[in-house]
Amino acid sequence: MSGAAALHSCFTFLAIITFFAASATSLDTIAANESIASDQTLASANDVFQLGFFTPDNANYYVGIWYKNIPDRTYVWVANRDGPVANSSTVVFKIGDKGNNVVILDQANKNILWSSNQTRANSSPVNPVAQLLDNGNLVVREAGDESSSDYLWQSFDFPTDTLLPEMKLGWDLTQGLDRFLNSWKTPQDPSSGDFSFKIDYHGYPEVFLWDKSTKLYRSGPWNGIRFSGVPEMQSSSTMDFTFVSDQQQVYYSFEVNTPNIISRLTVNSTGTLQRYTWVEDSKSWSMFWEAPKDQCDHFSECGPYGFCDTNASPICNCTRGFSPKNLQAWNLRDGSAGCVRRTELDCSSDGFLLLKGMKLPESSNTVVDMAMSLDDCRKGCAKNCSCTGYSSANISNGEAGCVMWFGELLDMRHYVGAGQDFYVKLSASDIVAFGGLVTQNSSSNGLGTLAIVGIAAGGSVLLLALTAFLMWKRKTSLNPHIRNTEPQGARERSQDFLLNEVVISSKREYSRENKPEELELPLFAFNAIALATKNFSDENKLGQGGFGCVYECRIEEGPVVAVKRLSKNSGQGMEEFKNEVQLIARLQHRNLVRLIGCCVEMDEKILIYEYMEHKSLDSVLFSKTKSSMLNWERRFNIICGIARGLLYLHQDSRFRIIHRDLKASNILLDGELNPKISDFGMARIFGRDQVEANTKRVVGTYGYMAPEYAMDGQFSEKSDVFSFGVLVLEIISGKKNRGFYYANNELNLLGHSWKLWKEGKGLELLDTAVGDAYSMNEVLRCIQVGLLCVQEHVDDRPVMSSVVLMLSSENPTMPHPKNPGFCLGRAIETDSSSSKHDGTCTVNQVTVTMLDAR
Numbered sequence: 001m002s003g004a005a006a007l008h009s010c011f012t013f014l015a016i017i018t019f020f021a022a023s024a025t026s027l028d029t030i031a032a033n034e035s036i037a038s039d040q041t042l043a044s045a046n047d048v049f050q051l052g053f054f055t056p057d058n059a060n061y062y063v064g065i066w067y068k069n070i071p072d073r074t075y076v077w078v079a080n081r082d083g084p085v086a087n088s089s090t091v092v093f094k095i096g097d098k099g100n101n102v103v104i105l106d107q108a109n110k111n112i113l114w115s116s117n118q119t120r121a122n123s124s125p126v127n128p129v130a131q132l133l134d135n136g137n138l139v140v141r142e143a144g145d146e147s148s149s150d151y152l153w154q155s156f157d158f159p160t161d162t163l164l165p166e167m168k169l170g171w172d173l174t175q176g177l178d179r180f181l182n183s184w185k186t187p188q189d190p191s192s193g194d195f196s197f198k199i200d201y202h203g204y205p206e207v208f209l210w211d212k213s214t215k216l217y218r219s220g221p222w223n224g225i226r227f228s229g230v231p232e233m234q235s236s237s238t239m240d241f242t243f244v245s246d247q248q249q250v251y252y253s254f255e256v257n258t259p260n261i262i263s264r265l266t267v268n269s270t271g272t273l274q275r276y277t278w279v280e281d282s283k284s285w286s287m288f289w290e291a292p293k294d295q296c297d298h299f300s301e302c303g304p305y306g307f308c309d310t311n312a313s314p315i316c317n318c319t320r321g322f323s324p325k326n327l328q329a330w331n332l333r334d335g336s337a338g339c340v341r342r343t344e345l346d347c348s349s350d351g352f353l354l355l356k357g358m359k360l361p362e363s364s365n366t367v368v369d370m371a372m373s374l375d376d377c378r379k380g381c382a383k384n385c386s387c388t389g390y391s392s393a394n395i396s397n398g399e400a401g402c403v404m405w406f407g408e409l410l411d412m413r414h415y416v417g418a419g420q421d422f423y424v425k426l427s428a429s430d431i432v433a434f435g436g437l438v439t440q441n442s443s444s445n446g447l448g449t450l451a452i453v454g455i456a457a458g459g460s461v462l463l464l465a466l467t468a469f470l471m472w473k474r475k476t477s478l479n480p481h482i483r484n485t486e487p488q489g490a491r492e493r494s495q496d497f498l499l500n501e502v503v504i505s506s507k508r509e510y511s512r513e514n515k516p517e518e519l520e521l522p523l524f525a526f527n528a529i530a531l532a533t534k535n536f537s538d539e540n541k542l543g544q545g546g547f548g549c550v551y552e553c554r555i556e557e558g559p560v561v562a563v564k565r566l567s568k569n570s571g572q573g574m575e576e577f578k579n580e581v582q583l584i585a586r587l588q589h590r591n592l593v594r595l596i597g598c599c600v601e602m603d604e605k606i607l608i609y610e611y612m613e614h615k616s617l618d619s620v621l622f623s624k625t626k627s628s629m630l631n632w633e634r635r636f637n638i639i640c641g642i643a644r645g646l647l648y649l650h651q652d653s654r655f656r657i658i659h660r661d662l663k664a665s666n667i668l669l670d671g672e673l674n675p676k677i678s679d680f681g682m683a684r685i686f687g688r689d690q691v692e693a694n695t696k697r698v699v700g701t702y703g704y705m706a707p708e709y710a711m712d713g714q715f716s717e718k719s720d721v722f723s724f725g726v727l728v729l730e731i732i733s734g735k736k737n738r739g740f741y742y743a744n745n746e747l748n749l750l751g752h753s754w755k756l757w758k759e760g761k762g763l764e765l766l767d768t769a770v771g772d773a774y775s776m777n778e779v780l781r782c783i784q785v786g787l788l789c790v791q792e793h794v795d796d797r798p799v800m801s802s803v804v805l806m807l808s809s810e811n812p813t814m815p816h817p818k819n820p821g822f823c824l825g826r827a828i829e830t831d832s833s834s835s836k837h838d839g840t841c842t843v844n845q846v847t848v849t850m851l852d853a854r
């Protein structure tokens, strides 16, 4: 639907499709006594579109329309998608007998093989003709009457899977005609597929993507400018979007203002809505927009009263005044059960909370009144008990009109720097309780604030506010603990962006440091985990990390998680372990794997993490088949992500954490190949005793260990920096540091990189799987950063904040690297197997190694 802005900026790259003058030979019209045989075609006047028989599978024959001048054959319409015919010399496509539709006929026996519906069954045209227009519309009309309102039949009324410019998606209510897109079954089979894109005209109209009868995605209602859920949509000089909603019709359509741009919206056979534009330079279709494109686009991802935000972690959050309905599922990152009100509405003194930057909730159960002001809208919603929220109906010119929601609010999402205002109804006591935070000691000051904050923005409702306030007073005096009914921590989870100004300003006063946080990390029963992992069977095993085995499973119908069963030699008591885990659970960063629960029972210590779709970096980076997934952009993104995660561990988190085992197998990749550091904090759980009590034991992995650490057991942030440097060089080269020898000079990756760098041949290090698309500047910058990090002397290595700065600046001034820490070459590479572990799971020898101090 959108992409117009992008489209505009890419204009110069776009096609200049030559427009031919109408050529005398090309035929765009047939009369009632004429027909198109299977070896003939019809072309529109300017040769833009062509109609004829085609066979996508060499067995079934269809009549379709495609772009005549686009070599990559693209069908925009199929007549008989569910009624294919066999090719024979007698099969033809023509106007039907009554002159008001089209048919496929076997001329030999006059058998009608397929016929289109008759939209104007009662008409009896004198001289009907069928014409293929330059916009791709096949029309049947009275010869000599070209007015579109008089068409007897048109293909635009029966779309296949493609919306072309000028085509209407939606309803002609007078005829009961619903024009919607329906996918092909497969790319080779045009028959009706499972996915449809349809307008629901009830309430405040919007468009839904359906998989059979399941809603997959919705556009959000048209707010006068765009669909509420497509913030990137914007009419521009190249493209215009139209939405019409009145008594006769409800439809969406788009128009291209520049004649030589070819654009189409289509539902592909696996259920993705896509806007493509033809790029003549590359002779290919380029995708400008698609949906659903992220998790928050999935319909009702966060359930009733929840809202989704891709930039948050977890992405689901409850609207203020609501709490998760199913806390356990919620904690397992399954938000679909949504949220429930903390305090029921009492229907007389309820107020509204402004949510900013929202995709409006699902809107079929709404009442729209274009004549009402926003102020009246609030009053109307306040008066009606079942009204749950309201918004302005048309924001194209300030705020106009009124939409009121009835029933649960579904499928909201928050956009950073986009979206629109939505007002959700909350019980006055909740609003007062939130508002009350502003001035906890002086309730009389709170009143003025409250009237503005909680209830409304207009003076006319002061009375209502007063009632609310008095009600609240009464409740609080009856129940002095009323404030405490709100779960602790809920206030801290306040949705900053959702609050209006005054509450935000209260945050300062309500310092989170005052209250010691309760352990919010859910505890799981060992039995449930054992059951879910089929008693820790190999079948469920994802791999063996340094500190135990990892299994993939679903615990009690929750989402898929990764379960790490720690080996039993951590040397820690239960309480100590719990404390450490609580600390670690509070480390939250988009580049750290989220800990979502734990289990401490009997001798077992188990950590439950979010599941990472692409597993570990090493499984992709060092795989011949998968490494090409990592183009330069992704590799750079991974390097920067790891750097940010590490910086957070070192400096930004509440506790200074040194990872001590940073390596490719400890970097996990999510569905979008974003890197997340795992096993951080393990050093706290495992390492403390070992390193502090026994300096002879070193935790780490050969190839990643800084020399001073491997040799003397001395570690600091700078040893993590060293490991990071190794990782950077590995990501660039696609080669493991261990086991990489260059030709006959037995250099490891570090030595090899250093040599190339000194010889000015740094780019040769780059993995060939990256392909040709990369920024030379970025690659060289990363190599230099990598080499700076692996320098032999601790003091020479940069701290992570400088690393992040160097990576993120275009032309940073960087020191020249000195020679890398070489001591980890082949010479000392002997697999140590002296680690002692219990029998249940052998800890990966490569990871945890013990060296005697040399």
Ligand SMILES: *[C@@H]1O[C@H](CO)[C@@H](O)[C@H](O)[C@H]1NC(C)=O
Pocket (backbone or CB within 6 Å): 031, 033, 034
């Ligand atoms: C169709 O009919 C028109 C007159 O109505 C006639 O001029 C034309 O030759 C006919 N075409 C064919 C193919 O029979």
Ligand SMILES: *[C@@H]1O[C@H](CO)[C@@H](O)[C@H](O)[C@H]1NC(C)=O
Pocket (backbone or CB within 6 Å): 038, 039, 053, 054, 055, 061, 087, 088, 089
């Ligand atoms: C159908 O068959 C005829 C000859 O048998 C051939 O000329 C024509 O191109 C075929 N049509 C299609 C769409 O392949």
Ligand SMILES: *[C@@H]1O[C@H](CO)[C@@H](O)[C@H](O)[C@H]1NC(C)=O
Pocket (backbone or CB within 6 Å): 115, 116, 117, 158
């Ligand atoms: C014709 O209309 C009927 C009923 O509306 C519908 O079921 C059928 O699929 C339509 N046929 C075509 C070819 O569009």
Ligand SMILES: *[C@@H]1O[C@H](CO)[C@@H](O)[C@H](O)[C@H]1NC(C)=O
Pocket (backbone or CB within 6 Å): 224, 245, 370, 394, 395, 396, 397, 400
């Ligand atoms: C929204 O408001 C604009 C400007 O006031 C107006 O042009 C447009 O027609 C309105 N849209 C709808 C759907 O009412």
Ligand SMILES: *[C@@H]1O[C@H](CO)[C@@H](O)[C@H](O)[C@H]1NC(C)=O
Pocket (backbone or CB within 6 Å): 187, 268, 269, 270, 271, 272, 290
């Ligand atoms: C449909 O589009 C999605 C997203 O771009 C893509 O992953 C999928 O492979 C496409 N399906 C087909 C059949 O091309």
Ligand SMILES: *[C@@H]1O[C@H](CO)[C@@H](O)[C@H](O)[C@H]1NC(C)=O
Pocket (backbone or CB within 6 Å): 367, 383, 384, 385, 386, 387, 406
């Ligand atoms: C509330 O609004 C709904 C929808 O317009 C309506 O059906 C219902 O009667 C209203 N209730 C009251 C008490 O006004």
Ligand SMILES: *[C@@H]1O[C@H](CO)[C@@H](O)[C@H](O)[C@H]1NC(C)=O
Pocket (backbone or CB within 6 Å): 312, 313, 314, 316, 317, 318, 492, 493, 494, 495, 496, 497, 498
């Ligand atoms: C909910 O959203 C607010 C505002 O963005 C945020 O501060 C809070 O951390 C979120 N809660 C959770 C559990 O993510």
